[in-house]
Amino acid sequence: MRHLLATRDLSRDEAIELLDIAEDMAAVQEREVKKLPTLRGKTVVNLFFEDSTRTRISFEAAAKRLSADVINFSAKGSSVSKGESLKDTAQTLQAMGADGVVVRHPSSGAPLVLATSGWIDAGVVNAGDGTHEHPTQALLDAFTMRRRLHGAASRGRDLDGVRIVIVGDILHSRVARSNVWLLDTLGADVTLVAPPTLLPVDPSGWPARIGYDLDAALAPAPDVVMMLRVQAERMHAAFFPNSREYSRTWGLDDARFDRLPPTTMVMHPGPMNRGLEIAARAADSPQSTVREQVANGVSVRMAALYLLLSGERGDA
Amino acid sequence: MSGRILVRGATLPGGERADLLVEGGVIAEIGGIADAPGAHVIDADGLIALPGLVDLHTHLREPGYEQSETVLTGTQAAAAGGYTAVFAMANTFPVADTAGVVEQEQRLGRTAGYATVQPIGAVTVGLEGEQLAELGAMARSQANVRVFSDDGFCVADPQLMRRALEYVKAFDGVIAQHAQEPRLTVGAQMNEGALSGELGLAGWPAVAEESIIARDVLLAEHVGSRLHVCHLSTAGSVEVVRWAKARGIDVTAEVTPHHLLLTEELVATYDARYKVNPPLRRAEDVQALRAALADGTIDIVATDHAPHPVEAKECEWDAAANGMVGLESALSVVHQAMVETGLLDWAGVARVMSETPARIGRLAGHGTALAAGAPAEVTLYDPSAAGEFDVARLAGRSANSPYLGRRLPGRVVATLHSGYATVLDGVVRDAHEVAGLAASASNGGARG
Amino acid sequence: MARAVLSRADIQRGLTRISHEILESNRGASDLVILGIPTRGVVLARRIAETIARIEAEAPPPAELAGSLDVTMYRDDLARTRTRTPAPTQLPPGGIDGMTVVLVDDVLYSGRTIRAALDALADLGRPRAVRLAVLVDRGHREFPIRADFVGKNLPSAKHERINVRLDEIDGEDAVTIEGGDA
Ligand SMILES: [Zn+2]
Numbered sequence: 001m002r003h004l005l006a007t008r009d010l011s012r013d014e015a016i017e018l019l020d021i022a023e024d025m026a027a028v029q030e031r032e033v034k035k036l037p038t039l040r041g042k043t044v045v046n047l048f049f050e051d052s053t054r055t056r057i058s059f060e061a062a063a064k065r066l067s068a069d070v071i072n073f074s075a076k077g078s079s080v081s082k083g084e085s086l087k088d089t090a091q092t093l094q095a096m097g098a099d100g101v102v103v104r105h106p107s108s109g110a111p112l113v114l115a116t117s118g119w120i121d122a123g124v125v126n127a128g129d130g131t132h133e134h135p136t137q138a139l140l141d142a143f144t145m146r147r148r149l150h151g152a153a154s155r156g157r158d159l160d161g162v163r164i165v166i167v168g169d170i171l172h173s174r175v176a177r178s179n180v181w182l183l184d185t186l187g188a189d190v191t192l193v194a195p196p197t198l199l200p201v202d203p204s205g206w207p208a209r210i211g212y213d214l215d216a217a218l219a220p221a222p223d224v225v226m227m228l229r230v231q232a233e234r235m236h237a238a239f240f241p242n243s244r245e246y247s248r249t250w251g252l253d254d255a256r257f258d259r260l261p262p263t264t265m266v267m268h269p270g271p272m273n274r275g276l277e278i279a280a281r282a283a284d285s286p287q288s289t290v291r292e293q294v295a296n297g298v299s300v301r302m303a304a305l306y307l308l309l310s311g312e313r314g315d316a
Numbered sequence: 317m318s319g320r321i322l323v324r325g326a327t328l329p330g331g332e333r334a335d336l337l338v339e340g341g342v343i344a345e346i347g348g349i350a351d352a353p354g355a356h357v358i359d360a361d362g363l364i365a366l367p368g369l370v371d372l373h374t375h376l377r378e379p380g381y382e383q384s385e386t387v388l389t390g391t392q393a394a395a396a397g398g399y400t401a402v403f404a405m406a407n408t409f410p411v412a413d414t415a416g417v418v419e420q421e422q423r424l425g426r427t428a429g430y431a432t433v434q435p436i437g438a439v440t441v442g443l444e445g446e447q448l449a450e451l452g453a454m455a456r457s458q459a460n461v462r463v464f465s466d467d468g469f470c471v472a473d474p475q476l477m478r479r480a481l482e483y484v485k486a487f488d489g490v491i492a493q494h495a496q497e498p499r500l501t502v503g504a505q506m507n508e509g510a511l512s513g514e515l516g517l518a519g520w521p522a523v524a525e526e527s528i529i530a531r532d533v534l535l536a537e538h539v540g541s542r543l544h545v546c547h548l549s550t551a552g553s554v555e556v557v558r559w560a561k562a563r564g565i566d567v568t569a570e571v572t573p574h575h576l577l578l579t580e581e582l583v584a585t586y587d588a589r590y591k592v593n594p595p596l597r598r599a600e601d602v603q604a605l606r607a608a609l610a611d612g613t614i615d616i617v618a619t620d621h622a623p624h625p626v627e628a629k630e631c632e633w634d635a636a637a638n639g640m641v642g643l644e645s646a647l648s649v650v651h652q653a654m655v656e657t658g659l660l661d662w663a664g665v666a667r668v669m670s671e672t673p674a675r676i677g678r679l680a681g682h683g684t685a686l687a688a689g690a691p692a693e694v695t696l697y698d699p700s701a702a703g704e705f706d707v708a709r710l711a712g713r714s715a716n717s718p719y720l721g722r723r724l725p726g727r728v729v730a731t732l733h734s735g736y737a738t739v740l741d742g743v744v745r746d747a748h749e750v751a752g753l754a755a756s757a758s759n760g761g762a763r764g
Numbered sequence: 765m766a767r768a769v770l771s772r773a774d775i776q777r778g779l780t781r782i783s784h785e786i787l788e789s790n791r792g793a794s795d796l797v798i799l800g801i802p803t804r805g806v807v808l809a810r811r812i813a814e815t816i817a818r819i820e821a822e823a824p825p826p827a828e829l830a831g832s833l834d835v836t837m838y839r840d841d842l843a844r845t846r847t848r849t850p851a852p853t854q855l856p857p858g859g860i861d862g863m864t865v866v867l868v869d870d871v872l873y874s875g876r877t878i879r880a881a882l883d884a885l886a887d888l889g890r891p892r893a894v895r896l897a898v899l900v901d902r903g904h905r906e907f908p909i910r911a912d913f914v915g916k917n918l919p920s921a922k923h924e925r926i927n928v929r930l931d932e933i934d935g936e937d938a939v940t941i942e943g944g945d946a
Contacts, residue, residue: 001847017849024834024850033887038837066837086632107632108505108516109586116585117630130634132516155852177516200513201521306837311847 001307003115003124006133007182012158015185019143020155021303022296028065029299039068042099042309047089048127049075049105054270055127058294059102059136062301068309071096086110090119098122100309108132123308125301131172137269138178140300142186144289145224147296148265160187165217166208167250168228168277169198169239175269176228180208193217195250197239214250218260225260226267227252227278247276257282265289321732322352326360326696328686329367329663336365338692341735341757346688358730358740360696366666368400368693368733370673370682371643372463372492372570373546373618376402376433378424379417380409385623385713387421388747390643391430393621393712395738397643398695398728400431401674401682402621406438407468413438413449415457422459428747429754430738434679437461439480439491443469448480455487462678465492467546470528472498477532481541488678490568492544493532495553496594500524505633507580507595515584517633520595522550529553533560533567544676545569547620549594551604558613568676570618571605573642573649578602578718588629588636589718592622602653609668610659616673619646623714641717644710647697648724655699656725692735701727711744734758766927770916770939775899775930778915779808782897783815785913790864793823795892797863799833801881802851804870806832807932808899812868831855833867833888838880855888865891866913870928872898875907900939902926 001014010018028036044063046056056072063070075089086105093101101122103111108130115124128134145162146154164183170176170192183190184207191209192199203210211217218225230246240246247253252266257279260266266278266288274280283290323336335349371394377385385393387404394402404421406412412421418435425433437454441447443466454461464484471477471493480491501524506512508519529545533556536543548554548569557569574592579599582590590596608614622639629636642649650669654660660668666685674683684690705719709727731739736753738745770778790796793816800809813830817823836842836850867881878896885894897913902920918941920926925942929935 021850024837024852027853028837031888035887036837037883038842086635087627087630105632107634110632112586113632130516131518171513174516177514200510201508201519202510203513205510205514306850307847310842312844 004135004304004308005111005115005124005126007135007138007178007185008133010182010185012185015139015142015182016156016158018139018300018303018307019146021306022139022143022299023155025302025306026296026299029295035065035067037067038306039063039066039309042068043071043097044068044100044102044305044309045071045073045093045096045098045122047073047075047093047101047103049103049110050128052104052128054294055104058297059125059127059301061298062305065298066302066305068100068305071098086114087117087119090114090117093122094120100125100305102127104128106130125304125308128174130174132174133178134174135178135182136297136301136304137175138182139304140293140297141179141226141267141269142182143300144267144293144296145265147292148289149223158186159183162188162224163191163220163222164188164224164226165191165193165222166226166228167193167214167217167252169230169234170194170228171198171200172231172234173228179226180206184208191217191222193250195240195246198234214256218256221261221264223263224265224267225252229269229271229273230277243276251276252278252282254279254281257285260287262287267293269293319735320352320355321735321737322349322355322357323360323365323694323696324357326363326365328365329666331662336686336694338694338732338735342692343686343688343690343694346686358696362700363696363698363729364662365686366398366662366695366697367670367684367686368682368695368731369398369647369669370401370677370679371399371619371621371646372403372616372673372677373467374402374404374621374643375407375623375639376404376421377623378408379420383625387424387433388428388430389711389713390621390623391425391428391433392744392747393641393643393710395430395731395733396709396711396728396744397645398647398697398731399643400693400695400731400733401434401679402431402643403434403436403463403677405467406436406465407443411438411442412436413441415450415453415459418454418459418461419457426754426758427751429750431733432679432682434677435459435461436463436465436467436492439464439466439471440476445469445471445473445476448476448483451480451483451489452487455489462487462489463492463544463676464489465494465546467492467494470494470496470498472528474531474535478535478539481536481543482539485541490542490544490676492546493528494546495525495528495532497524497528504595505591506583507597509580509598511580511583517583520593522552522597525550525594526552526556529556533557533565536567537563537565541566543567547572547575547594547618548605548608548614549575549597549601551601554604554608554613558608561613568615569613570616571609571614572620573617573646573653574640574718575605576602576609576617576653577649582718586633588631588633589640589716591633591636591638592640593638606653606657606659609654610664616668616676617646617650618673619643623712624716625714629716639716641710641712641714643712645705645717645719645724647695647728648705648726649719651699651726652724692732694732695728696730697726698729699726701725766940766942768938769918769941770900772937774916775937775939778899779811780815782913782915783812783819786812786866786895786897787816787820789895789912793820793829795863796829797856797858797860797865797891798830798868799855799865800830800868801877802832802834803933804928804930805868807930808870809868812897828856828858833881833884835877835880835884838883840876840880853884853888860885860889860891862890862892864893864895866895866897868897870899871926872896872901872911873904875905875909878909879907899928900926
């Protein structure tokens with residue numbers, strides 16, 4: 001794998017291979033010595049044009065547990081924050097001999113531009129670009145689902161027939177996009193529920209069912225309910241009237257949570273707005289995978305870094 | 317080279333073959349010409365002769381943004397593309413909102429000598445959409461401004477738009493509107509539709525263009541004014557203009573070459589060369605725009621030539637500037653989109669790229685059919701040339717062309733402006749040479 | 765052309781002998797762990813554990829004796845070949861601390877795989893002793909490593925390829941050698 005830019009480009013076999021390697025990485029996380037010598041001598045740069053401490057820490061832990069050298073480069077708020085800065089920064093990293101660049105950027109497509117520009121030889125991992133994709137988040141979500149469903153027998157499995165409802169700000173969510181493509185590739189059955197203002201204007205090409213009614217979507221007891229974070233600024237841009245109406249109509253409140261069977265997983269990419277899109281009881285219940293998602297994030301990112309940075313350069 | 321040029325064996329837009337003798341800034345003779353002693357002979361066998369092309373929508377960037385383009389380099393690009401006149405948009409720095417700026421612009425064009433530069437005046441002071449610029453002073457100035465536009469921005473305030481439309485009636489002016497409802501396009505990055513949702517780029521909905529055009533044609537009808545719509549880009553806009561024309565409203569419309577050829581799918585590369593405003597649209601829109609240009613609903617092709625330096629395009633999509641250079645490629649693109657498809661013949665090309673734009677802009681001395689006594693503004697085009705459009709075809713200062721590496725038909729072999737050649741054998745002539753020719757042509761003009 | 769060098773019966777005899785030698789040197793089957801190196805070493809480790817269970821009455825069942833040790837992440841050639849897909853590591857329930865660990869691989873060649881295995885083992889615990897069993901030793905060592913238990917010494921030229929094929933993976937038991945005529 002040369003770069004990891006989008007789940008949309010992943011084949012079923014590639015996705016399953018990555019999830020299987022993540023299983024091996026997870027096994028390493030359970031031992032006393034959590035470090036592998038695999039990427040000794042390699043340099044991974046965390047290039048963050050947007051703040052995200054949790055994602056950066058997760059990638060940092062993943063790289064360090066593979067013995068790579070990690071350089072954190074926060075380009076946000078530096079003197080050059082627009083325009084040529086991406087190119088300048090890339091050329092700096094190239095000169096430093098970066099083998100892998102983990103890039104978080106507020107502009108959709110920036111990691112693709114970085115990977116195809118010729119400015120840099122390093123493998124590029126998209127750690128979230130604008131409102132486009134966040135592939136490692138979707139992979140860790142799929143990994144979490146697979147582990148909950150199949151436990152030790154997860155290796156080699158897909159998510160065939162698993163019913164997943166994703167709820168919230170689909171329009172602005174890179175997590176939703178990456179999940180829709182990946183979950184479809186893995187055979188899952190995806191339903192998106194949101195106020196019409198927070199859905200893309202024409203989702204006809206998305207491999208998912210679209211609905212506005214959360215209660216209707218939850219009635220058939222889906223295997224997974226994934227609640228997306230709702231940002232307060234959406235309210236001011238008139239995407240919905242106010243937070244009370246939002247949580248009443250599209251929030252996983254206590255009443256809705258109580259109607260779900262105990263087998264339904266409750267997921268959230270974090271950070272959560274408790275009381276807005278998700279009630280505290282649902283978030284803290286045993287059905288919630290929120291804490292596993294954090295641990296699994298490190299395993300999945302180790303797998304991604306391994307696939308990108310081991311092997312010969314130019315290996316497709 | 318003497319002042320006489322004999323173009324031998326060219327094919328006129330109507331299809332007939334003719335020789336043209338150019339002398340004293342006019343076409344002295346047309347038809348079968350046995351001999352012209354001392355004339356520079358251009359062998360035009362297989363070439364199409366068109367009246368010099370006229371672009372109603374060019375961004376020359378000078379004054380203020382000379383790192384992107386200057387009047388000199390922009391008119392060199394124009395000449396390379398077969399243009400003999402360009403209307404220069406007002407979004408320079410300072411903005412062309414006073415008589416002084418437009419006169420300076422025109423003077424720079426005359427000195428360079430590659431093409432007539434006809435300034436467009438801003439509608440509002442500083443393009444800020446708040447207060448009318450000195451439209452009358454610009455109209456009465458040496459620059460004789462007749463087209464006014466805030467292009468780059470929409471005159472969004474309906475009351476201000478009404479007043480502008482009314483006011484320019486006093487001197488037969490026209491408001492050229494960049495139709496973009498600003499609130500519907502906050503942060504917009506590409507055409508809004510299925511693809512923008514997948515790429516995660518903020519959408520620029522067709523309705524933001526169509527609603528402004530609908531409002532403006534109704535305003536033009538109400539106050540009995542002339543309206544020109546810049547760069548129509550959607551099938552819906554075509555329907556609105558068609559309706560308005562059927563109603564007798566005095567509206568004209570333009571389409572850019574890129575909206576006749578390219579579609580939004582190119583944006584999936586996140587290559588900012590394809591970032592333009594209005595954005596590239598769907599294939600259905602391209603088809604509707606072609607049909608509208610063929611049936612006269614859209615009157616003209618205008619390039620919206622928008623040069624940008626490398627750093628404005630070699631970056632992430634959101635941060636990139638809107639716009640493409642288009643002067644050098646326009647005729648080839650129209651050839652591919654309209655002529656090769658059988659939608660337009662060469663007489664139609666002459667109409668939409670020369671005659672009608674000159675008429676809309678009230679520009680004398682351009683857009684005249686090739687005939688004895690007509691001004692010597694001539695483009696010679698080789699329709700059989702083929703190959704990749706490469707950077708060598710670009711004559712301006714910027715290289716942000718979406719066509720680099722694409723196959724485009726044809727090429728401009730020669731451009732004659734004011735009776736002298738600005739392009740010969742497909743090569744833009746040296747700046748000093750052309751400036752000298754321009755100076756002596758204007759002296760000769762003064763004598764005659 | 766591939767030339768057969770070990771038959772099904774040869775392989776079985778070799779593994780039986782190795783099993784006896786392991787029991788002899790370990791003085792029985794207690795505190796013993798047999799770890800195969802994926803892919804074919806895991807199959808061989810399992811067969812050795814089954815053989816030991818048959819010949820030694822007090823030996824633990826094969827599932828508690830045998831496991832697997834993946835060395836992919838410890839290899840020194842990761843940047844030189846195409847990306848390798850790792851396999852799971854599975855230790856017997858008793859772990860490896862204080863045990864005698866017998867590493868099992870199909871072919872011993874440069875010794876680099878065993879070097880990686882020793883590193884991998886060190887990250888998993890502290891065995892009392894580590895031994896090495898291989899079905900074929902073909903020579904050409906690049907590290908100071910030797911096998912304690914060998915099914916067959918098979919001197920070979922560097923350009924030759926040794927193929928070990930096993931029922932559980934390949935549908936047959938055979939060892940062949942290729943490229944000798946080149
Ligand atoms: Zn415009």
